[in-house]
Amino acid sequence: MTADPTSPQPPAHEPTASEPTASAPAWAERDFTHRELPGGLIMRRARTSDVTAIRRLVQPMVDARILVAKEAVNYFEGLHEFRLVTDPHADGGERVVGCAALHVLWEDLAEARTVATDPDYRGRGVGRMLMEQLLADAQAIGVQRVFCLTFETRFFTSLGFEQITGTPVSPEVYVELLHSHDENVAEFLDLARVKPNTLGNTRMMKHL
Numbered sequence: 781m782t783a784d785p786t787s788p789q790p791p792a793h794e795p796t797a798s799e800p801t802a803s804a805p806a807w808a809e810r811d812f813t814h815r816e817l818p819g820g821l822i823m824r825r826a827r828t829s830d831v832t833a834i835r836r837l838v839q840p841m842v843d844a845r846i847l848v849a850k851e852a853v854n855y856f857e858g859l860h861e862f863r864l865v866t867d868p869h870a871d872g873g874e875r876v877v878g879c880a881a882l883h884v885l886w887e888d889l890a891e892a893r894t895v896a897t898d899p900d901y902r903g904r905g906v907g908r909m910l911m912e913q914l915l916a917d918a919q920a921i922g923v924q925r926v927f928c929l930t931f932e933t934r935f936f937t938s939l940g941f942e943q944i945t946g947t948p949v950s951p952e953v954y955v956e957l958l959h960s961h962d963e964n965v966a967e968f969l970d971l972a973r974v975k976p977n978t979l980g981n982t983r984m985m986k987h988l
């Protein structure tokens with residue numbers, strides 16, 4: 781018996797979110813931010829299994845007091861803030877080669893933090909692509925100003941950041957932010973106890 785061509789046909793099989801495809805792992809289909817970059821690199825959200833690699837990437841910069849030291853638990857707590865660039869073709873498998881996190885501070889204000897590129901991958905636009913994504917993320921959620929505390933003034937200037945002085949929030953918001961236990965917020969507030977860490981850093985802001 782032949783099938784009746786006029787009868788309704790079952791839909792063509794489409795892989796579900798849990799089924800791997802040839803080009804991407806299964807979880808990538810659930811990450812709508814997963815995208816390919818020039819040079820065969822990938823930008824995507826961080827996953828819990830990336831924390832070890834993120835910490836390995838930033839540790840030398842923490843040791844050099846370029847980035848703020850954090851406990852492992854802080855990376856898990858802030859995981860959803862991270863965008864990563866990975867090299868899927870690296871020796872030994874996918875390697876995290878860049879990271880950046882957007883931490884919301886207040887209604888109109890967020891901080892770009894833990895912006896780091898693996899030294900082997902610097903000068904190839906990884907940092908810029910991460911920051912452009914972070915700024916788009918900020919705009920999408922209603923943030924109007926992005927702050928950063930950095931030695932990399934040329935890099936951030938090229939992204940439209942400008943040097944600022946002081947802490948650009950009202951006295952009322954300043955008092956509210958004092959309730960935070962976050963070390964970066966203490967740095968943002970320029971509290972005396974973090975002054976030794978911030979020596980030589982430039983405070984920068986971009987208006988979106």
Ligand SMILES: CC(C)(COP(=O)(O)OP(=O)(O)OC[C@H]1O[C@@H](n2cnc3c(N)ncnc32)[C@H](O)[C@@H]1OP(=O)(O)O)[C@@H](O)C(=O)NCCC(=O)NCCS
Binds near residue numbers: 907931
């Ligand atoms: C800041 C940092 C993230 C930049 O990372 P990066 O991936 O090298 O950044 P990019 O490649 O996008 O840009 C860096 C420079 O390379 C240049 N560049 C970008 N693409 C390039 C390319 N294809 N070829 C040559 N140069 C290129 C950029 O013009 C930029 O030059 P500039 O510094 O004069 O503006 C990196 O230096 C770093 O990890 N620093 C330590 C951590 C830190 O201080 N973070 C900031 C505070 S959170």
